[in-house]
Amino acid sequence: QTVVTQEPSLTVSPGGTVTLTCASSTGAVTSGYYPNWFQQKPGQAPRALIYSTTNKHSWTPARFSGSLLGGKAALTLSGVQPEDEAEYYCLLYYGGAVVFGGGTKLTVL
Amino acid sequence: QITLEESGPTLVKPTQTLTLTCIFSGFSLSTNGVGVGWIRQPPGKALEWLALIYWDDDKRYRPSLKSRLTITKDTSKNQVVLTMTNMDPMDTATYFCAHRAYSSGYFAYWGQGTLVTVSS
DSSP: OOOEEEOSEEEEOTTOEEEEEEEETTBOOOGGGOOEEEEEOTTSOOEEEEETTTEEOTTSOTTEEEEEETTEEEEEEESOOGGGOEEEEEEEEETTEEEEOOOEEEEEO | OOEEEEEOOSEEOTTOOEEEEEEEESSOTTSTTOEEEEEEEOTTSOOEEEEEEETTOOEEEOGGGGGGEEEEEEGGGTEEEEEEOSOOGGGOEEEEEEEEETTTEEEEEEOOOEEEEEOO
């Protein structure tokens, strides 16, 4: 059973920078896992932010960026805004199937 | 404009079979690289991927639920159907369908979700 691990929770100050990570139980995450990132606020469907490691959707704010960092996928928020408080999920690709991470609850305080 | 909408029962009894339909517009499931997936989210818990069907009829399932899931597509009706057998109260969740494509990655577009409660 493949497990994708994220930080359960992180706190950041408004205007600050925070990096969320996404690790695979199978080993180092590479571009071949096509990391995707999603933001979800209470009562809403998830919103896609990043696909294929670094690519932004047309609606993704510029302060969000994706990368690979130390064998993990990473989502960095620079210049955090109060409205960025949300749950963030990563998704990794495993040869046709996909797995979501457990989510990171980001608090802006 | 891509849209997806889930439909199905809001309440099912334990041991019954759940059938959910995803009706979509703005894309074709016969286009190379396109897929539709089902994802669920138990109340207060994380997203769980359940199944994916690709344009070429390749089907993938969550390993732990594979024996209970079937995903099918009707390209002419722009529909994807997910069936889950032997429903249990632990299957109570909001069920989402979502779009996948080479050009936008996995699940760029989502339905609003439908809450399914399993209770006698």
